[in-house]
Amino acid sequence: MIKKFLFLIFFSFPAFAFTIPENLTQGMLVYGTADENEEIYYEDLPVPVYNGKYVFALGRNAPDEIQITIKRGWFDSEKKLFKVAPREWQKDVFDGVPEKTMKPSEEDSKRIAEEQKLLDAARAKRPIKNGFPTCFIKPVEETRISSAFGSQRIINGVPQRPHSGVDMAAPEGTPVKASADGVVILAHDDLFYTGGTVLIEHGNGVQTGYSHLSKVDVKTGDIVKQGDVVGSVGMTGRANGPHLHFTLAWENIRVAPEFEYCTSCPCGDK
Ligand SMILES: [Zn+2]
Structure with missing residues (x-):
């Protein structure tokens, strides 16, 4: 018994x-x-x-x-x-960023608040519920990392929040590609901070963001495949030179983009 x-x-x-x-x-x-x-x-x-x-x-x-x-x-x-092991974060000092974007006027502050609502609503969308990518490609091929993820930033002498993405310097007009398959949850020509902006949801809260674009080639709701061109490198919004500000997040928790997930993932996917 x-x-x-x-x-x-x-x-x-x-x-x-x-x-x-x-x-x-x-x-x-x-x-x-x-x-x-x-x-x-x-x-x-x-x-x-x-x-x-x-x-x-x-x-x-x-x-x-x-x-x-x-x-x-x-x-x-x-x-x-x-x-969880700690990481060392870089320190980045930038000068010459337009003062208008550093000290927003009252009117600009209203605009920023409106745009924040737009971003929050977009990031809350979950159009893909049956999976998530395990492999991300570089959105800009020929590039140099001009500012790493997580770096402590001092812009025009003023300490800022840590860098939420990675900056990839490339000539204006360089094609920007979707890092993985997904659905465009926001496509905007001119946000105050990030200028031409594309946000893609890849499934279950995994999202990438593409900022400072000189041209946006997709619209909200578009389905994109990994490698599809979504826009062009620019310096719109708060930027002091042409580059792509690229973000990778899960449930709005930003992480350092890695392009070797394809091989390091235990899941064995492509
Ligand atoms: Zn950046």
């Missing part, structure tokens, strides 16, 4: 299938594997699982330890703690 009871327990509560990469660092997308019937949470944020894979993001300032909760059914739940 006891034996039978133990047998049942063993088969009712099999081990969790959840796996996570060993080397977690600040500012990265984390890909791992889990069972379809496992519910995963990073702190309080639900982490989608599709075809046995999940993705979530560790922000620039992620703490040195994070909690992941894995649930299966009502009672079967486990909390695990994982170490």
